Amino acid sequence: MVNRETEPIFWTLFSAGGVVAALFLPIQLFIFAFAVPLGWMHAPGYDSLRVLAHSPITRLYLFVLCSLPLFHFAHRFRYTLYDGLQIKHLNEVVFFGCYGIAILGTVAAAYLMLIL
Amino acid sequence: MSSHGHAATPAPTSSAQSHAPSSAYTEFHPRWYRPKISTYWWLGKWAYVKFILRELSSVAVAWTVALILAQVWSLIRSPKAYSQFARVMSSPWMIALNVVAFAFLLLHSITWFNLAPKAMAVRVGGKRLPAVLISGPQYLAWIVISAIVLAIVISRG
Amino acid sequence: MAQTIQLRVSRYSPERDTEPYFQTYEVPVKEEWVILDALNYIKDKVDGTLTFRWSCRMGICGSCGYMVNNEPKLGCATFLTQYAPGPITIEPLKNFPVVRDLVVEITEFLEKLKKVKPWLIHDDGNGAGEYLQTPDQLEEFRQHSMCINCLLCYAACPISGLDPIFIGPAALALAHRYNKDSRDQGSAERMAVLSHPEGIWGCTFVGECTRVCPKHVDPAGAIQQYKLAGAIDGIKQFLMPWGQRQEKQ
Numbered sequence: 001m002v003n004r005e006t007e008p009i010f011w012t013l014f015s016a017g018g019v020v021a022a023l024f025l026p027i028q029l030f031i032f033a034f035a036v037p038l039g040w041m042h043a044p045g046y047d048s049l050r051v052l053a054h055s056p057i058t059r060l061y062l063f064v065l066c067s068l069p070l071f072h073f074a075h076r077f078r079y080t081l082y083d084g085l086q087i088k089h090l091n092e093v094v095f096f097g098c099y100g101i102a103i104l105g106t107v108a109a110a111y112l113m114l115i116l
Numbered sequence: 117m118s119s120h121g122h123a124a125t126p127a128p129t130s131s132a133q134s135h136a137p138s139s140a141y142t143e144f145h146p147r148w149y150r151p152k153i154s155t156y157w158w159l160g161k162w163a164y165v166k167f168i169l170r171e172l173s174s175v176a177v178a179w180t181v182a183l184i185l186a187q188v189w190s191l192i193r194s195p196k197a198y199s200q201f202a203r204v205m206s207s208p209w210m211i212a213l214n215v216v217a218f219a220f221l222l223l224h225s226i227t228w229f230n231l232a233p234k235a236m237a238v239r240v241g242g243k244r245l246p247a248v249l250i251s252g253p254q255y256l257a258w259i260v261i262s263a264i265v266l267a268i269v270i271s272r273g
Numbered sequence: 274m275a276q277t278i279q280l281r282v283s284r285y286s287p288e289r290d291t292e293p294y295f296q297t298y299e300v301p302v303k304e305e306w307v308i309l310d311a312l313n314y315i316k317d318k319v320d321g322t323l324t325f326r327w328s329c330r331m332g333i334c335g336s337c338g339y340m341v342n343n344e345p346k347l348g349c350a351t352f353l354t355q356y357a358p359g360p361i362t363i364e365p366l367k368n369f370p371v372v373r374d375l376v377v378e379i380t381e382f383l384e385k386l387k388k389v390k391p392w393l394i395h396d397d398g399n400g401a402g403e404y405l406q407t408p409d410q411l412e413e414f415r416q417h418s419m420c421i422n423c424l425l426c427y428a429a430c431p432i433s434g435l436d437p438i439f440i441g442p443a444a445l446a447l448a449h450r451y452n453k454d455s456r457d458q459g460s461a462e463r464m465a466v467l468s469h470p471e472g473i474w475g476c477t478f479v480g481e482c483t484r485v486c487p488k489h490v491d492p493a494g495a496i497q498q499y500k501l502a503g504a505i506d507g508i509k510q511f512l513m514p515w516g517q518r519q520e521k522q
Contacts (some may be wrong), residue, residue: 007474008507011500021177022225023254027262029180029221031269032187033214037206041270046195048272052280053191066184069177076174079477084158084168105181112188148370148378153434161343164431167479231478235424235497239413 010075017072024065059113066109067102074102170227176220183214229254247259278302278353279360280311282323285371293371296320297360302353305468308363309337309348310373325375328335332487335423339375340364345485368427368434385440388466389448394459410455417450417495419488426482426492432475439475440467442482442492449495452502460502468503476500 044052052058078098081087087094090112151197158164190201204210233247277299298319300311309327316323327337330349337348342362353361369377426442427433428438433441448467452460467473476496483493 005507005511008206008253008468008504009511011474012504012508015504017177018224018228021180021221022228023258023261024265025177025180026218026221026225026258028184028261029214029218029400030262033183033211037202037211043202044269044272046191046198049198050191052268052272053188062184062188063225066181069181071173073174073178073181076171077178080168082173083153083432084171085478086153086435101178105178105185108185112185112192115186116192145378146372148287148372149285149290149292151292157300157431157434163481163484164479167346167431167477167481231480231497234478234491234494235501237413237494237498239409243412 010071013068013071014075015072017068017075020064021069021072025069028065053116058115063109063113067106070102070105071099074098077098120198170223171264173224173227176217177224178216180221229258275302275358278311278357280315281360281362282312282315283362283364283371284323284373284374285365287373288502293364295362300353301386302357304354306353307349308339308341308346308351308361311353311361312348312363318500323375324373325516333421335421338366338423338428340367340428340512345428347425347487350487355431366424366428368430369424370402371460377424379424381437382422382427382441382444385444386447389444390459390463390466391444391447391451393451393454393457394462395457403455406455413455414450414453417453417490417492420447420450420490420492422490423487425485425487429481429485431479431481432477436471436475438471441454442473442476445476445499446490446492446495449499452499463470464503464506467499468507473499473503 036043053062059107075098078094081094081098082091158168182236187198190197205214229251230247233245236250238245238250246258280300281295281299282298284290284295284296298315301315303310309330312323312325312327315520316325325337325339325348327348328334329336332347332350335347338345339348340346340363341351342356343364345366355496363375365371365375365377369379369382407417420443422443423442430439430442432439445467448463451457452463473496476493478493480493483491486492
């Protein structure tokens with residue numbers, strides 16, 4: 001699966017995911033992992049959150065926010081395992097493991113955004 | 117005296133010849149020393165440690181995505197499920213874990229914006245743009261986007 | 274300033290040893306002396322069996338690369354006083370097979386260099402005269418043309434050690450240098466070699482190569498730019514395999 005035809009595509013996904021992750025993820029985590037649970041800001045109520053999440057723009061935003069960074073992770077983690085642990089013999093396993101997670105996450109995100 | 121001599125013995129090949137290895141026999145060379153690279157090679161230098169940490173930030177990225185998916189899932193199910201999610205998010209170990217994850221997210225963003233200028237050799241009027249003119253706007257976009265998202269969530273509070 | 278400094282030099286004789294060991298020498302310190310002066314002092318006055326490569330002693334031939342205190346350095350460009358009071362540890366360049374003492378085997382690198390076709394690829398022009406190139410066009414690739422093939426970048430690049438087939442920083446930077454040269458028409462030909470898991474895609478942008486390069490070639494930057502070009506090219510090929518392409522081999 002890793003050959004000269006496919007590698008540019010994976011790298012592009014990695015780059016796009018990296019940009020999305022860099023710009024949008026920190027504030028997302030900050031709000032919902034610190035600001036809301038620690039009471040730094042008024043927690044949005046369940047109903048208003050559902051209304052916000054239901055809007056098609058939000059759903060599209062969340063879908064991109066979830067899927068692209070996962071491909072960023074897959075590519076980077078694949079290389080980290082390959083280089084860091086030197087497990088070349090497990091190359092196929094690592095590849096399908098990493099991208100499997102990314103694809104599963106993307107499918108889950110798509111499903112959730114559709115039924116939201 | 118100069119020891120500029122040859123280390124290996126391959127005979128000079130003419131440019132017309134391909135560089136395929138000789139098939140008839142293996143050319144002699146003195147026994148080379150080839151050390152094996154340890155699994156902990158990356159601990160050998162601070163630069164390598166920084167590199168591996170940067171690469172491991174991708175795990176924090178995946179973790180954050182998992183949290184978002186979990187949040188959306190609980191939002192879909194019921195108010196009870198969502199408040200259960202909120203309770204887990206306020207538990208001390210979750211907060212501690214997310215502090216680490218947040219630190220890695222910041223590491224990712226900062227290294228990403230700082231490295232982006234290297235990949236783009238933008239030339240204006242024959243001279244290369246200074247790196248800060250490429251990374252600066254990205255930092256600005258980061259701040260603006262974060263402010264917008266924060267404003268949206270606050271306004272629905 | 275101290276009178277002498279200790280040098281711990283890696284010794285290895287393929288006939289006698291199974292692995293390298295360190296030998297310590299006491300070397301006088303002069304303000305203007307570099308590692309190479311110290312090594313030549315040892316070879317002249319103390320131990321004639323010490324073997325190392327060097328030539329121009331002024332940072333242009335690329336022969337005298339060694340690991341100095343675990344950092345790839347040119348022997349002719351590294352001052353002894355920088356390491357006072359010492360000791361200084363000198364080993365052969367990392368990520369290469371050691372032939373003897375500080376001499377490493379670089380044939381594999383030369384093969385990789387040939388693979389990227391580091392020369393101008395162009396049609397003959399039918400004797401139309403010289404190539405014309407503006408200073409701006411020169412500036413596009415000038416930085417990457419400064420490479421002296423000293424291989425410090427290969428010693429610094431962890432991928433070069435972990436993956437012997439990886440083409441490596443210097444070769445990739447030189448390929449980029451020729452692609453960016455306005456006189457060259459060989460981008461597509463090189464792309465075939467380089468857009469490969471062991472070519473540009475093997476690089477994970479550690480960045481050490483650029484940091485250690487004595488000529489400021491910035492191979493890391495060259496490779497990242499190449500990745501961008503390779504990605505655009507690869508996607509174009511994926512979406513439009515029948516599309517107009519430059520001479521593809």
